[in-house]
Each structure stands twice: as C-alpha cells, then as structure tokens.
Amino acid sequence: MRLTIDGVACEAEAGEFVKAVAERAGITIPSICHHSALPGLAACRLCLVEATPAGKRTEVVTSCVYPVSEGLQVVTMSERIQRLRRTVLKLLICRAPAAEGRLAEYCQEYGVQNNFTPPDPDEKCILCGLCVKACEELGPAAIATVMRGVDKQIQSAFAEAPTDCIGCSSCAKVCPTGKISCTDDGESRVIWGKRFHLEKCPVCGRPFATSEELAWLTHRQVGESLDLTLCPSCRAQQAAKQSVRG
Amino acid sequence: MVEKTEAEQIQEIIQHYPGQRRHALAAMQDMQHCFNYLPRAGLVALAEHMHCPLVQLYSMATFYKALSLKPKGRHIIKVCDGTACHIKGSMSMIDGVQRHLKISPGDVSADGQFSVETVNCLGTCALAPVLLVDEKHFGKVTLGQLPQVIDSYKPGGGNDG
Numbered sequence: 001m002r003l004t005i006d007g008v009a010c011e012a013e014a015g016e017f018v019k020a021v022a023e024r025a026g027i028t029i030p031s032i033c034h035h036s037a038l039p040g041l042a043a044c045r046l047c048l049v050e051a052t053p054a055g056k057r058t059e060v061v062t063s064c065v066y067p068v069s070e071g072l073q074v075v076t077m078s079e080r081i082q083r084l085r086r087t088v089l090k091l092l093i094c095r096a097p098a099a100e101g102r103l104a105e106y107c108q109e110y111g112v113q114n115n116f117t118p119p120d121p122d123e124k125c126i127l128c129g130l131c132v133k134a135c136e137e138l139g140p141a142a143i144a145t146v147m148r149g150v151d152k153q154i155q156s157a158f159a160e161a162p163t164d165c166i167g168c169s170s171c172a173k174v175c176p177t178g179k180i181s182c183t184d185d186g187e188s189r190v191i192w193g194k195r196f197h198l199e200k201c202p203v204c205g206r207p208f209a210t211s212e213e214l215a216w217l218t219h220r221q222v223g224e225s226l227d228l229t230l231c232p233s234c235r236a237q238q239a240a241k242q243s244v245r246g
Numbered sequence: 247m248v249e250k251t252e253a254e255q256i257q258e259i260i261q262h263y264p265g266q267r268r269h270a271l272a273a274m275q276d277m278q279h280c281f282n283y284l285p286r287a288g289l290v291a292l293a294e295h296m297h298c299p300l301v302q303l304y305s306m307a308t309f310y311k312a313l314s315l316k317p318k319g320r321h322i323i324k325v326c327d328g329t330a331c332h333i334k335g336s337m338s339m340i341d342g343v344q345r346h347l348k349i350s351p352g353d354v355s356a357d358g359q360f361s362v363e364t365v366n367c368l369g370t371c372a373l374a375p376v377l378l379v380d381e382k383h384f385g386k387v388t389l390g391q392l393p394q395v396i397d398s399y400k401p402g403g404g405n406d407g
Contacts, residue, residue, distance in 0.1 A: 140299060141301065141302060142299065142301055144299075144302050144305035145305055146301075146304060146308040146309075147309070148308070155304075156301055157289075157299075157301040157303075157304040158286070158304060162301065164299065164300070
C-alpha cells in the first residue's frame with residue numbers, strides 16, 4: 001500500500017495507522033497519550049493531521065488511530081493543523097498546569113500560554129487513559145476512569161488501595177504527565193497507596209520486581225522458558241552465555 | 247415467609263445472567279431496583295460472576311446517574327430544574343422540598359423514606375414546574391401543595407405502598 005506523508009512516498013501494510021507509518025519515515029507527529037507498545041487512544045488530540053483519501057475530501061483526523069489506505073495524502077503540519085493543536089494545547093494546559101513532560105514543551109513550541117484560571121493549579125492528569133490501557137494489557141486492570149464530566153478521574157475500585165494491583169508500576173511508567181506516584185526505597189514499593197515487597201536478583205542483588213508481579217507473570221505463563229528469579233539484565237546475560245556455549 | 251438475605255438476593259439477580267461482561271449493566275440495574283442502591287458485596291459478587299475486574303464495574307456504577315453506591319430513600323423525589331421548570335420557579339420548589347424534609351438534593355432523609363434529586367428535564371415542560379415522585383408526575387405544583395404531595399408518600403399516606 002502506498003501513501004504520501006508531507007510529500008514523502010511511504011509504504012505501509014493494510015491495518016497500520018498513519019502515525020506509525022510517519023514515524024517510520026522519520027516524520028514526527030506530536031502526541032502525549034501515545035505509547036508505541038499500546039493501541040492508539042486518540043485522547044490527547046495532538047496528533048491531528050489533514051488526511052485526503054484517494055478521490056475523497058480532506059478531513060482532519062487523529063493520526064494515531066487513522067488507518068492507511070491506497071493513495072492517501074497526509075499533511076502533518078499546516079496553518080489549520082497548527083491552529084487546532086494550539087487550541088488543544090490551551091485546553092490541556094488549563095486542565096493540567098502542573099503536568100510534567102512533553103505538554104509544557106509543546107506549549108512552548110506552539111507559543112501557547114495558559115490564559116485561563118485553572119480549576120486545580122496542582123493538577124497533572126490530562127485523563128488520557130494510557131495508564132488504564134497499560135494496566136488492562138499488562139496487569140489485572142486495577143484502575144479505571146471513574147465518575148464523569150468535571151469529576152472524572154483515574155481511580156482504583158472504591159478509591160481504596162487496590163487489592164488486585166500487582167505493583168508492576170506500568171501505569172506510572174507510561175504516564176506522560178508524571179501524575180501517578182510510585183516510590184521505591186530498595187526494599188519496598190508504594191503505588192496507589194499499597195505497599196509491595198521488592199524481590200532482589202540473586203546474581204546482581206538489585207531489587208527488580210514485586211513478589212505479586214512475579215506471581216502474576218508465572219500465573220499468566222508469560223515466557224515459560226524465562227527464569228523469573230533473575231532480573232531482566234542478568235536474565236539477558238545468562239541467555240547470551242547459553243547461546244554462545246550452545 | 248422467610249425474608250431472603252441480601253447475599254441471597256444478590257445471587258438471585260446475578261445468576262439470572264450469563265457470566266459475560268456485556269450483561270453487567272443490566273444486572274446492576276436490577277440490583278439498583280432491588281436494593282435502591284448497589285451494595286458493595288453485590289459489585290464484588292458480580293465482578294466474580296462476569297469474570298471482569300471490579301474497578302470496571304465501579305467505573306460504570308459511578309458513571310451512570312441511574313446507579314448509586316449510596317443507599318437511597320424508599321421514595322425518590324425528582325425535582326425538575328430544566329429550562330421551563332427553572333423559569334416557572336423550580337428553585338423555590340427545591341427550597342420547599344429542602345425545608346419540608348430538611349435534606350439537600352442528593353441526600354436521604356433521616357428516616358430513610360425520601361431521597362431528593364434535581365434532574366435536568368423530565369420532558370413534560372407543559373406541566374412546569376414538575377415533580378416526579380417514584381414513577382408519578384406532579385405537574386404545575388405550587389409551594390402550598392408541596393407538603394401535601396410529599397406527606398402522601400409517608401407511611402400511612404395515600405400514595406405509600
């Protein structure tokens with residue numbers, strides 16, 4: 001399948017999305033809620049582009065979930081797109097003025113200032129739901145969006161320390177705005193108000209995972225051939241040694 | 247006749263549905279209807295039956311206005327505060343209900359008989375200002391009639407039962 005992104009001819013497989021194809025061609029499209037290992041959410045609305053499918057009208061679409069088609073023409077940066085992204089950034093920075101990471105950089109890049117009075121000046125969350133997706137895909141789905149409208153937030157069931165959380169910290173790792181707090185002190189980890197014991201690697205001695213996470217991986221039979229008692233880097237070293245010997 | 251325990255009632259509702267997540271909302275509506283709210287034990291049992299994470303049911307329960315995690319009163323008074331009712335003085339109607347039952351919208355009266363809610367439109371604007379008690383509409387209500395309407399739902403009143 002052939003398409004054109006910013007005048008560059010690109011090859012793509014059916015079912016791929018415009019943002020992924022553009023990135024392969026070295027064209028970056030701004031986004032906050034996207035993680036290459038997770039499906040697109042189209043939540044942050046920053047990856048807007050102009051797309052013209054062959055023989056059809058141009059429309060503004062979110063490139064992270066817009067499928068490629070034969071002869072598709074994409075423009076990732078135009079006056080119109082820039083204007084729309086500025087509006088999106090204004091709304092995001094008003095909601096989450098304390099957000100860490102890319103949001104502030106984009107605001108600077110697009111010359112956006114927060115002209116509104118934010119409802120909560122300490123808010124970091126843009127409610128993109130990337131953490132919820134990560135927990136669904138990798139963990140037990142211990143968090144979700146609760147309530148709605150202005151009260152909407154990411155929470156665990158009954159807003160209590162979640163009983164099913166395995167403390168893998170995937171939610172905190174993917175969070176693009178630094179909202180989810182996760183503290184490791186070498187012995188234990190605290191996340192979502194729950195304390196977990198950290199297991200140490202018998203080879204290098206570094207704490208690398210919670211007991212619950214290892215039990216979960218064993219239960220889900222993720223990598224049956226893996227030695228889950230070792231940390232990922234020691235495991236890689238062991239595998240490398242074995243393949244040299246083998 | 248022996249009264250069924252809450253746990254038995256919960257099981258009865260849940261077992262009515264196949265163990266698939268798409269039936270969760272229907273089961274939660276039944277539970278709301280049965281208990282006037284969603285007991286925590288009900289959500290936990292439902293999550294187990296539907297093989298779905300508890301937080302996802304909690305998410306639905308907090309999203310829909312028709313579902314409540316706090317017990318509601320035996321009778322639910324909905325005071326319409328849509329545009330037409332608002333113009334026709336629904337604000338003083340809300341005050342009137344508040345004065346009579348000594349509770350604010352969203353609360354339950356001390357005797358557990360009444361819940362008061364405001365709603366955005368009941369779709370019967372010609373009857374403004376409108377009051378909905380349980381399933382019954384009261385149109386063109388005046389502040390003077392209000393105590394009479396509410397009292398008819400108290401135990402022993404004409405509409406109680």
